[in-house]
Amino acid sequence: xxxxxxxxxxxxxxxxxxxxxxxxxxxxxxxxxxxxxxxxxxxxxxxxxxxxxxxxxxxxxxxxxxxxxxxxxxxxxxxxxxxxxxxxxxxxxxxxxxxxx
Amino acid sequence: xxxxxxxxxxxxxxxxxxxxxxxxxxxxxxxxxxxxxxxxxxxxxxxxxxxxxxxxxxxxxxxxxxxxxxxxxxxxxxxxxxxxxxxxxxxxxxxxxxxxxxxxxxxxxxxxxxxxxxxxxxxxxxxxxxxxxxxxxxxxxxxxxxxxxxxxxxxxxxxxxxxxxxxxxxxxxxxxxxxxxxxxxxxxxxxxxxxxxxxxxxxxxxxxxxxxxxxxxxxxxxxxxxxxxxxxxxxxxxxxxxxxxxxxxxxxxxxxxxxxxxxxxxxxxxxxxxxxxxxxxxx
Numbered sequence: 200x201x202x203x204x205x206x207x208x209x210x211x212x213x214x215x216x217x218x219x220x221x222x223x224x225x226x227x228x229x230x231x232x233x234x235x236x237x238x239x240x241x242x243x244x245x246x247x248x249x250x251x252x253x254x255x256x257x258x259x260x261x262x263x264x265x266x267x268x269x270x271x272x273x274x275x276x277x278x279x280x281x282x283x284x285x286x287x288x289x290x291x292x293x294x295x296x297x298x299x300x
Numbered sequence: 301x302x303x304x305x306x307x308x309x310x311x312x313x314x315x316x317x318x319x320x321x322x323x324x325x326x327x328x329x330x331x332x333x334x335x336x337x338x339x340x341x342x343x344x345x346x347x348x349x350x351x352x353x354x355x356x357x358x359x360x361x362x363x364x365x366x367x368x369x370x371x372x373x374x375x376x377x378x379x380x381x382x383x384x385x386x387x388x389x390x391x392x393x394x395x396x397x398x399x400x401x402x403x404x405x406x407x408x409x410x411x412x413x414x415x416x417x418x419x420x421x422x423x424x425x426x427x428x429x430x431x432x433x434x435x436x437x438x439x440x441x442x443x444x445x446x447x448x449x450x451x452x453x454x455x456x457x458x459x460x461x462x463x464x465x466x467x468x469x470x471x472x473x474x475x476x477x478x479x480x481x482x483x484x485x486x487x488x489x490x491x492x493x494x495x496x497x498x499x500x501x502x503x504x505x506x507x508x509x510x511x512x513x514x515x516x517x518x519x520x521x522x523x524x525x526x527x528x529x530x531x532x533x534x535x536x537x538x539x540x541x542x543x544x545x546x547x548x549x550x551x552x553x554x555x556x557x558x559x560x561x562x563x564x565x566x567x568x569x570x571x572x573x574x575x576x577x578x579x580x581x582x583x
Contacts, residue, residue, distance in 0.1 A: 246528070255356050256356060278378065
């Protein structure tokens with residue numbers, strides 16, 4: 200595998216993670232700042248903060264999906280399968296864990 | 301008790317914890333849960349829920365420079381993530397069964413191990429350099445990383461993968477159970493078992509922490525353990541603190557900071573240990 204191809208994956212992942220973190224932090228900040236102003240839904244309070252948190256929790260899963268697709272696209276089926284396995288474990292952990300409470 | 305901790309107070313608490321951790325290249329997660337439970341008087345499960353979200357934020361927020369500099373081994377990361385996420389899934393299932401005093405005791409132990417790790421500096425182990433690419437599947441995990449001091453690229457081989465995977469399972473379990481990034485186990489696994497260069501293991505461990513944390517955060521979110529009024533300010537404060545911490549390094553001597561860090565870890569360990577024994581003293 201050419202190093203430059205892997206570099207492109209690295210740069211793509213870096214962009215995704217940075218953009219995702221800043222987006223979610225901005226949403227959380229808006230939610231927090233709007234609370235003292237007494238803004239109601241949909242612009243203020245807990246559920247704005249909650250949507251920022253959802254973006255944050257989803258971000259690593261999006262990152263693994265991006266890696267799975269990249270491996271598939273570059274003909275590395277074994278690594279694509281490993282990434283798919285990680286996705287399946289995250290999904291199972293979320294569903295089973297939530298159900299077990 | 302939650303009402304006693306306002307959003308600005310939680311935000312500032314997290315900035316402080318994360319700045320101190322960030323200045324020494326350590327995740328703030330280790331401070332967040334003890335501070336939230338012992339200082340802010342927040343329920344331990346809500347504290348873990350808030351901490352695990354902040355762990356994701358710090359991992360994702362700091363990943364870009366390591367990826368761009370090619371220090372992160374993404375292939376190795378995805379392989380090890382099968383073990384960390386499986387560990388996290390086990391941790392999520394265990395979390396509901398383990399009594400709170402046992403959680404405090406486990407936390408006290410992790411704090412003590414972290415203090416010990418802080419005192420004994422990481423040394424560069426015998427990194428196996430790869431002159432010729434190895435055949436087979438594991439050979440594709442080998443990579444090169446750029447060394448700025450030497451000015452050229454250094455190839456390395458990944459050693460003892462099964463041992464690394466077992467340690468990663470344990471790291472994932474601890475991460476989910478205690479709401480931490482679990483560098484305590486990841487770093488020895490990468491240094492000692494996989495024999496990676498320090499910069500590669502730090503970058504790859506940091507990259508994996510977000511995915512590991514996400515495997516438990518989703519479940520805690522659905523369980524209702526991620527309270528927006530706590531997790532929001534803590535996540536935001538941790539990201540801001542991590543940014544400040546990296547700059548703090550320029551102004552403060554690392555040796556002095558290390559002493560402060562160890563002292564804080566020991567105080568929190570003692571405090572959590574007492575709480576585990578049933579002596580609960582709030583501030």
